[in-house]
Amino acid sequence: MEKQEKNCRPDNLYYCGIVLPLAGILFLALLRLLKIPLNHILLPCIFHKLTGLYCPGCGGTRAVYWLLKGNVAYSLHYHSIVLYGAVLYVWYMLSNTVQYVSRGRITIGMKYRPVYGKIAVVLLVVNTIWKNGNLLLFHKGL
Structure with missing residues (x-):
């Protein structure tokens, strides 16, 4: 039970709020660099x-x-x-x-x-x- 509470700390959510948009931006930049339209992978x-x-x-x-x-x-x-x-x-x-x-x-x-x-x-x-x-x-x- 203690491990689950540790994983759900507000700090983890905050850090995910920083990392996930950055990962999305990196992903979109990679698609643009490779000239792959987004609608081709959706x-x-x-x-x-x-x-x-x-x-x-x-x-x-x-x-x-x-x-x-x-x-x-x-x-x-x-x-x-x-x-x-x-x-x-x-x-x-x-x-x-x-x-x-x-x-x-x-x-x-x-x-x-x-x-x-x-x-x-x-x-x-x-x-x-x-x-x-x-x-x-x-x-x-x-």
Whole structure:
């Protein structure tokens, strides 16, 4: 039990928040250097191919693309959870960086709360119903 608690320390999450985006940037830089288009390595959505409906994750990649381009409205259109996750990530990293740099004198570091996950599930459900409702009722796809 003690090993599991040690692995779930906030420090580990903070360091992952630093390393994972850097790894993503390195990966994208490598693709650009090798002139491999990103859409050539992404897998198609099997759920959409089989059913014609959108899965809860459909639109996520396009939402990330538009968010990185600075178009928040398009990002929200394709998938609201991407912006939600980005806001949580930025707040978590900024608040914990301030706490880390101040050596704990300023204790504003964001902590995980179960409500964050519940909000994410609600966003997934609403997004899936919205996209599939538009597809089935109005024949408007992504």
